[in-house]
Amino acid sequence: xxxxPVIILVHPQLVENIGMAARAMANCALAELRIVKPRxxxxxxxxxxxxxxxxxxxxxxxxxxxRLYEKVEEAIADLNYVYATAARTHDMVNKIFTPRAxxxxxxxxxxxxxxxxxMFGPERTGLVNDHIVLANAKIxxxxxxxxxxxxLAQTVLLVGYEWYQAQNETxxxxxxxxxxxxxxxxxxxxxxxxxxxxxxxxGFFVADHMRPAMTRSLQSMLQRAEMTExxxxxxxxxxxxxxxxxxxxxxxxx
Amino acid sequence: xxxxPVIILVHPQLVENIGMAARAMANCALAELRIVKPRxxxxxxxxxxxxxxxxxxxxxxxxxxxRLYEKVEEAIADLNYVYATAARTHDMVNKIFTPRAxxxxxxxxxxxxxxxxxMFGPERTGLVNDHIVLANAKIxxxxxxxxxxxxLAQTVLLVGYEWYQAQNETxxxxxxxxxxxxxxxxxxxxxxxxxxxxxxxxGFFVADHMRPAMTRSLQSMLQRAEMTExxxxxxxxxxxxxxxxxxxxxxxxx
Numbered sequence: 001x002x003x004x005p006v007i008i009l010v011h012p013q014l015v016e017n018i019g020m021a022a023r024a025m026a027n028c029a030l031a032e033l034r035i036v037k038p039r040x041x042x043x044x045x046x047x048x049x050x051x052x053x054x055x056x057x058x059x060x061x062x063x064x065x066x067r068l069y070e071k072v073e074e075a076i077a078d079l080n081y082v083y084a085t086a087a088r089t090h091d092m093v094n095k096i097f098t099p100r101a102x103x104x105x106x107x108x109x110x111x112x113x114x115x116x117x118x119m120f121g122p123e124r125t126g127l128v129n130d131h132i133v134l135a136n137a138k139i140x141x142x143x144x145x146x147x148x149x150x151x152l153a154q155t156v157l158l159v160g161y162e163w164y165q166a167q168n169e170t171x172x173x174x175x176x177x178x179x180x181x182x183x184x185x186x187x188x189x190x191x192x193x194x195x196x197x198x199x200x201x202x203g204f205f206v207a208d209h210m211r212p213a214m215t216r217s218l219q220s221m222l223q224r225a226e227m228t229e230x231x232x233x234x235x236x237x238x239x240x241x242x243x244x245x246x247x248x249x250x251x252x253x254x
Numbered sequence: 255x256x257x258x259p260v261i262i263l264v265h266p267q268l269v270e271n272i273g274m275a276a277r278a279m280a281n282c283a284l285a286e287l288r289i290v291k292p293r294x295x296x297x298x299x300x301x302x303x304x305x306x307x308x309x310x311x312x313x314x315x316x317x318x319x320x321r322l323y324e325k326v327e328e329a330i331a332d333l334n335y336v337y338a339t340a341a342r343t344h345d346m347v348n349k350i351f352t353p354r355a356x357x358x359x360x361x362x363x364x365x366x367x368x369x370x371x372x373m374f375g376p377e378r379t380g381l382v383n384d385h386i387v388l389a390n391a392k393i394x395x396x397x398x399x400x401x402x403x404x405x406l407a408q409t410v411l412l413v414g415y416e417w418y419q420a421q422n423e424t425x426x427x428x429x430x431x432x433x434x435x436x437x438x439x440x441x442x443x444x445x446x447x448x449x450x451x452x453x454x455x456x457g458f459f460v461a462d463h464m465r466p467a468m469t470r471s472l473q474s475m476l477q478r479a480e481m482t483e484x485x486x487x488x489x490x491x492x493x494x495x496x497x498x499x500x501x502x503x504x505x506x507x508x
Contacts, residue, residue: 028398142418143281143283144283147312147313151277153408154407157412158415161395161397161412164398
């Protein structure tokens, strides 16, 4: 069996749902839970502890091993490929997987040594665009379009269930990365930050209200490219070159 | 889209679980809910009504259309093929489907005009053997063998999810029934009852404690045969002939 994806709960509201998500993870032999800024203070008080443990129904070992984060960016920093679960269509260009197709993709990546993760948004609102854009792809569960509201633990269960089923299937062919390796989310994020700073300094963002949409659009596009660590370094070089301008280099002599 | 299976909840204990099962059904575009002797008196009192409706999260239309039954036998009487969800292996010979394979089977049966149903047992104990034997096949969800406890609504969700996914797939070839049609559960049950009575009268059950296991074993075997209505009538004739003994028929003259 390959390593399963890390399950990342973003701003979960109810401890019961965290407990039930842990139980669903145990059902599917998934082990690694990360929680970004839950509503209730962590470590939990006694009453909350009782409620979460009741909902986990014996999957406490997953809760005990869970790691807490302040921000989504930190929770995914070490991952190579991140999926965002989202029910609705957002206005960005995105790869959209079914849970079944995503499961095969996760398996292929695990076999290639990549570490994957799946983000789940808060109960009522789901993931916001600023978090979805941090992912490389979306997962949308194909269900009754007239009634799509799935609870948090059920979405975790369906993703985990498909991952578990996919362990017996052969994934499609995967990308070969040559001498490099796929970049981590942290490497991507460093690059975006730098790009944004440079664009800011260059006066690229003429109207402030356009800025989030433009940033997200650049980010989403680069995310889909699935760059290697080497390619990101190359891009850093590109930005440096562009910022510093012509310098009587070999090229300017030509 | 083909007609989905009827969802049959056998002795559900908590109204919240019935509500969540209805929500999972709505997610998967399943419409017909049958409830056999729930723990709480039905129609529900005001407090229970609030709890079930909260859990259903908008799927009240499924609860409103739900039908109540005193016995499993009545709840499945009109169905042609019934699946029993069960996590553990029981001591009967049984066809065991994964939810995915069952979904294709359901679709094929629906296309052939059969009405199917899936039974789900009470929360803690699951279905008892006496109820499992009424089904033609079992559904077992392949999940982490070290942590198989799924809650009721989650099991409904996984079965419904696979049924919904199967709508885009072509089912394998199905049985052709000639001029007859598949028997209903009621026709099977009438036959078992009669067979048991005749065996009783004939002194077949030498030890009373052996009786349940023997009856179940006969029932399970006949269930797997997937008889037509015509074949069941033939069997009734067989029993009559055996019971009434030789009657100077053509055969005895031979």
